[in-house]
Amino acid sequence: MAGKAKHRQPIIDAAVRLFRQQGYAATGLNELVDESGSPKGSMYHYFPEGKPSIAVAAVEEAGRRVVETLETLAGKSGSTGDLLRSHAALLAGWMEKSGFRDGCPMTTVLLELAPGNFEVAEAGRHAFAARHEVLAEKLRADGMSDGDAERLAMLCTNAMQGSLVQARVERNRRPIVETADLLAELIEARIADQPKGRA
Amino acid sequence: MAGKAKHRQPIIDAAVRLFRQQGYAATGLNELVDESGSPKGSMYHYFPEGKPSIAVAAVEEAGRRVVETLETLAGKSGSTGDLLRSHAALLAGWMEKSGFRDGCPMTTVLLELAPGNFEVAEAGRHAFAARHEVLAEKLRADGMSDGDAERLAMLCTNAMQGSLVQARVERNRRPIVETADLLAELIEARIADQPKGRA
Numbered sequence: 001m002a003g004k005a006k007h008r009q010p011i012i013d014a015a016v017r018l019f020r021q022q023g024y025a026a027t028g029l030n031e032l033v034d035e036s037g038s039p040k041g042s043m044y045h046y047f048p049e050g051k052p053s054i055a056v057a058a059v060e061e062a063g064r065r066v067v068e069t070l071e072t073l074a075g076k077s078g079s080t081g082d083l084l085r086s087h088a089a090l091l092a093g094w095m096e097k098s099g100f101r102d103g104c105p106m107t108t109v110l111l112e113l114a115p116g117n118f119e120v121a122e123a124g125r126h127a128f129a130a131r132h133e134v135l136a137e138k139l140r141a142d143g144m145s146d147g148d149a150e151r152l153a154m155l156c157t158n159a160m161q162g163s164l165v166q167a168r169v170e171r172n173r174r175p176i177v178e179t180a181d182l183l184a185e186l187i188e189a190r191i192a193d194q195p196k197g198r199a
Numbered sequence: 200m201a202g203k204a205k206h207r208q209p210i211i212d213a214a215v216r217l218f219r220q221q222g223y224a225a226t227g228l229n230e231l232v233d234e235s236g237s238p239k240g241s242m243y244h245y246f247p248e249g250k251p252s253i254a255v256a257a258v259e260e261a262g263r264r265v266v267e268t269l270e271t272l273a274g275k276s277g278s279t280g281d282l283l284r285s286h287a288a289l290l291a292g293w294m295e296k297s298g299f300r301d302g303c304p305m306t307t308v309l310l311e312l313a314p315g316n317f318e319v320a321e322a323g324r325h326a327f328a329a330r331h332e333v334l335a336e337k338l339r340a341d342g343m344s345d346g347d348a349e350r351l352a353m354l355c356t357n358a359m360q361g362s363l364v365q366a367r368v369e370r371n372r373r374p375i376v377e378t379a380d381l382l383a384e385l386i387e388a389r390i391a392d393q394p395k396g397r398a
Contacts, residue, residue, distance in 0.1 A: 023311040025224030100314045107364055111307040112222040114367045115299045124368035154374060155381050158361025159354055165306055166357060168313045169323035179357055182350050186385045189392060 007042035015058040016065075020105040021098070024055055024112045055109050056119045062105035063127025070134040080138045081184030084156060088180030091164065092173035100171045103164040131157055142191055152190075156183050206241035214257035215264075219304040220297070223254055223311045254308050255318045261304035262326025269333040279337045280383030283355060287379030290363065291372035299370045302363040330356055341390055351389075355382050 014036035018027040029051060033040050047053045070087060077083035094102050106124055114121035135153035136146075144152065159179050166175035213235035217226040228250060232239050246252045269286065276282035293301055305323055313320035334352035335345075343351065358378050365374035 022315075023222060023224055023307075025222055026311060103310060108222075108307070108310040110364055110368055111302060111310065112225060115370050116221075121368045121370065124364075128365060128368060151377060151381050154362075154365065155358055155378055158365060158374070158378055159358040160361070161364060162357025162360035163353075165309055165323075165360060166327060166353065169309055169320045169327060171314050171320065175353060175357070178350060179354055182354050186389065189388060190385065193388060193392075 007036070007038035008046045010036040010038050011043060011046060011054065012057045012061045015054050016062050016105050019055070019058055019109045020062070020103060021101045023108045024051075052113070052117055052120065055113055055117070056123045059106050059109055059120060059123040059127060063123070063130060065105070066127070067130045067134055070131065074134055074138050077138070079188075080135065080142050080152075080156075081188050083135070083138050084160075084180040084184050084187075085177075088160070088163075088176050091160070092167070092176045095164070095167050095176065096173055100168050103168060104161050107161055107164070128157060139187070142187070143194060144191065145194075148190070152187060159183055206235070206237035207245045209235040209237050210242060210245060210253065211256045211260045214253050215261050215304050218254070218257055218308045219261070219302060220300045222307045223250075251312070251316055251319065254312055254316070255322045258305050258308055258319060258322040258326060262322070262329060264304070265326070266329045266333055269330065273333055273337050276337070278387075279334065279341050279351075279355075280387050282334070282337055283359075283379040283383050283386075284376075287359070287362075287375050290359070291366070291375045294363070294366050294375065295372055299367050302367060303360050306360055306363070327356060338386070341386070342393065343390065344393075347389070351386060358382055 011032060014032050015027070018031060018035055029043060032054065033043055043054075047057070069090065070083070073086050073090070074083050077086055106127060109120065110124045114124055132150065132153040135156055136149040139149035139152050140146065160176070160183075163175045163179035166179075167173060210231060213231050214226070217230060217234055228242060229239075231253065232242055242253075246256070268289070269282070272285050272289070273282050276285055305326060308319065309323045313323055331349065331352040334355055335348040338348035338351050339345065359375070359382075362374045362378035365378075366372060
């Protein structure tokens with residue numbers, strides 16, 4: 001089994017990459033096998049329920065990566081504004097490098113499959129919730145109330161996601177960087193306006 | 200020709216509906232024909248360049264509808280905040296009615312095809328620009344500077360788009376309504392903070 005286990009992660013990694021660039025429906029199982037460099041049998045071994053179960057694993061993996069990236073950046077960022085700006089710079093760099101073919105590794109799959117596929121929708125819901133929590137923690141550290149931190153975390157996630165779509169159609173990093181900049185400004189103003197704000 | 204011309208719009212309408220609910224790649228030409236109620240020949244007559252050209256027409260049509268909706272709501276709304284809230288209520292109603300299968304009629308197609316397909320990307324860019332302009336005009340009427348109006352219009356569009364993805368995975372109208380509410384609050388605070396704000 002150990003010999004086969006090594007192929008599970010390459011299949012998921014290939015799915016994250018291909019689903020992000022071209023979507024779920026456009027990606028065939030053979031393409032996934034080729035891209036992952038795994039023997040065909042391993043696909044059926046690890047994902048006996050087929051392609052939808054690969055989508056679930058890909059959304060979970062993509063969610064983990066986003067949270068890991070955000071946590072690393074949060075550790076180096078002085079404020080939520082800094083975190084948003086550094087995340088935007090990273091995303092913009094990745095987008096440019098891919099010729100604006102990359103983007104959110106979950107959105108396309110979620111739009112194609114959720115809510116029809118319950119497991120995929122749930123994987124997306126958990127991934128977003130984990131992402132919101134990293135931002136909300138940073139917002140609370142900035143002096144935001146719990147309620148405000150939750151709401152702003154969701155707004156930031158939604159806006160950054162939308163900015164990736166905008167960057168694709170413009171083939172330009174501007175929407176990503178400007179969206180993060182403006183969110184940072186608005187958050188800083190809200191902190192300054194708070195009666196007990198630390199700003 | 201007049202007899203055939205009547206089938207063009209039903210094909211585009213069917214494409215908007217199906218691409219929005221299940222994406223571009225998952226929608227077959229036969230499904231489009233069936234959904235539109237058009238004879239198969241009309242598909243090749245109006246879209247001799249095939250499915251990608253239907254995607255362009257669908258993105259253009261979807262963009263027109265969003266702008267039309269926003270313009271109608273803008274005419275009835277006292278401020279940008281009102282406009283965002285009434286648009287969110289409308290979107291949330293549509294999403295609920297569709298069992299959270301609907302969403303932005305352009306995003307899935309754009310994520311699947313742009314930037315690889317230049318024409319689709321351009322149709323998306325123009326559609327977003329027209330949408331931004333309706334919001335920017337309302338923001339200027341609220342007393343925002345040109346630069347601020349442009350930036351906030353893009354932020355609002357991006358955030359509302361993201362909220363539709365979130366609503367799908369949560370199978371709940373909350374992300375849509377809360378995102379619009381928070382945007383409205385932030386915009387109102389920014390207007391109040393402006394040296395020459397009308398608020």
